[in-house]
Amino acid sequence: MQASLTHTIDGRPVEAVEFFDVINPATASVFAQAPEASRAQLDLAVEVARRAFERWRAVPTASRRKILSGFAAAIRAETQILAPLLTREQGKPLAAAVREIESTAARIEGLLAFELTPETLRDDERGRVVLDYQPMGVVGAIAPWNSPLLLATQIAAQALVTGNSVVVKPSPFTPLATLRLGEIAARTLPPGLFNTLSGGNELGRWMTEHAGIDKIGFVGSVATGKRVLASAAASNLKRVSLELGGNDAAIVLADADVDSIAPKLFSGAFANSGQRCMAIKRVLVHESLIDRLGAALAQLAKQAKVGDGFEPGVELGPVQNRPQFERVLGLIDDALSRGGRALAGGAALNRAGYFIAPTIVTGVAEGTPLVDEEQFGPVLPLLTFTHVDEAVARANATRFGLGASVWSGDPERAADIAHRLEAGTVWINSHGGSLPEIPFGGCKESGIGRGMGLMGLKSYVEPRVSYLP
Incomplete structure (x- = not known):
């Protein structure tokens, strides 16, 4: 059985007391164990993410881009480690796993091309009115099992590009490659900016209820998305982006x-x-x-x-x-x-x-x-x-x-x-595919908001209107 990976909190590995099995769907047998996060570990992750956010929001845009570009490059450099892990836990062909890792890095790089610049709404004898955008704080990223690395990073990248910090929770069916991603982040990003915790549905509920998390980015089923929305509203009316199912x-x-x-x-x-x-x-x-x-x-x-x-x-x-x-x-x-x-x-x-x-x-x-x-x-x-x-x-x-x-x-x-x-x-005359520069999401019960592109980035910030002399 493969040795278990650890949570990453504040740029350091954090061991767990309890673990859960990870099954290879190609054999229907357990091949690894993943750490089960405790409520105290989530509290710690949110606390350090808050501190990291206060530092990160002050980092100039050009410096942020350079740091995040390095993160994308580090992901690519570990393709030969990440891809087999992804295939074992998710089941997709190895070539498809390699493509997912390339797309994961490309998601980050594509979003770096955008900049949320202030907009002048009025400038006349009455004064000037300017609209700018402020990061929200700590973003909880809850990812599904079908494309675990790509979709976890898609949420996290939008949060990081816009000046937020993240706590990432992968699906309990596919936690390992994302935990490995946390190790890469620990080497390439400022401490506390990108934290990874694995666990089951209870961890997801703790995140949606947590008053220290300002926004949830969720990709998954309609039924779970509805529960996420209700829980987030009941706690601190945290902002929510939902990319849900389709027919x-x-x-x-x-x-x-x-x-x-x-x-x-x-x-x-x-x-x-x-x-x-x-x-x-x-x-x-x-x-x-x-x-x-x-x-x-x-x-x-x-x-x-x-x-x-x-x-x-x-x-x-x-x-x-x-x-x-x-x-x-x-x-x-x-x-x-x-x-x-x-x-x-x-x-x-x-x-x-x-x-x-x-x-x-x-x-x-x-x-x-x-x-x-x-x-x-x-x-x-x-x-x-x-x-x-x-x-x-x-x-x-x-x-x-x-x-x-x-x-x-x-x-x-x-x-x-x-x-x-x-x-x-x-x-x-085609169907499927998405690009980091193009907004994606659904109407009706297929979600709330859009991910990627300028529209996606704007869902990870709060607009602020300033009346100036």
Whole structure:
């Protein structure tokens, strides 16, 4: 069993008294232990983060950029250590883990290009009115298990760029790479600026309730996001940014080129074994294309190599944890019991670990949980439509509003349809992907606020209006 990592508080390793198991989803067996944070350790982390914040907020922007650029470089330099750790705890193929680490460093570097400069709102004989931005203080970053390093750092980077300090909590399913990230931060950032604590749901509740934390950045499920929001409001009305789940619809018009779009649709749905908030969760395809598109996607599903992330050529890894594995299988079984048909997959693989064969399902409709809910796994339902207006209405008839896409041989027509979709991000003839300079987030129950870009940075500061002579 791998030796346990430690919390990082005030730039120093802090041992735990209690530990919890970390399971490799490719084997369904324990391979490491992670430290369980106590309430006293959280209090200490918040205290030192407060002191670090008071120093960091006074650091000139150019100096902050240089320091954070060094942090990004140090992350890249440890790719060969971080990537295998990430694959073992998360399950994704090693090549995908390497890409996540590169994206993690790139998130920091991309955000360094922005500067929140004061804005003059009025300047006349009555005087001058200036709007500027002040950092909030201590930010609690609560990250999920699907892209643990990338999403923890995305929250933390926005906080640090704008002059805040952070306390980072990874998911208990994937704590190790983030704890290692805390060690890198201890070597490259001022003490107390970037603190890492691992633990379960109780630690997350303590953070949302903690009066010393000024803002929570959270990425995860809608249900947990609602609890985070309620808890944060009840404590000290702390600010909250929520990036939550999606039930992203892809609308495929009758003039789409099936051979061209099928691989892109498959990637948009099945990357990271479907465990992405922005993944395609349902396809609304014109009835004239259902047979051809269904066959093309089923062939891609059957050809995809599924296995342990360390196996050569593996494209898709396991579902990350047993509860999610059982949930996805339950959604598939329910859909098939209602008359759905699996064109590919439809069951777990006969091997150790949480592996589900990539599954394409037809013959289902709204009212089926596989269609209505966010499955967050390697299964994709295909639904047919006759008229475009019907497809748009059905795509919008959901409590989610994270992403959507339109696929057509006529991009201008697709863009007109895209403008009618209720989603935070809409793609034309592609789906997925985000950049540090572009805001990302959802409407409806898919979240509050936007992350990344100038808009994201502004959610980690408080605007201040000054009336000057």
